[in-house]
Amino acid sequence: MPYHAGGIAARDPTVTGTDLILRTQTRTRTARPPLWKVILLNDDFTPRDFVVKVLMRVFRMTEGEAEGVMITAHQKGACVVAVYTKEVAETKAQMATEAGQIRGYPLTFTTEKDT
């Protein structure tokens, strides 16, 4: 039976009439790494302007972005700050939490695997 242009034989180099040609190369698929959320938790003691400054410095947010995240955490109890690979998320959460600890504030950032 003749193959016609655009059919499976035209696209698949392993199919030629009745012969099977083995592939000598394989395609490499690069999986995207799993992502982790950094979450800001509200507390009753850390000053709002300090939370904003930490968000701007550690997470490279504009003042407006940082104010929005801070207010959401303040009103709802927590807010997702950003998503990163696991190691970057954990490092940034630790740096931001430590920035509060140095000043005696209970400011806390946690990480959680993104679904």
Ligand code: TYC
């Ligand atoms: N709730 C704090 C206050 O009223 C401000 C604050 C906001 C603290 C967000 C932490 O994640 C936070 N001073």
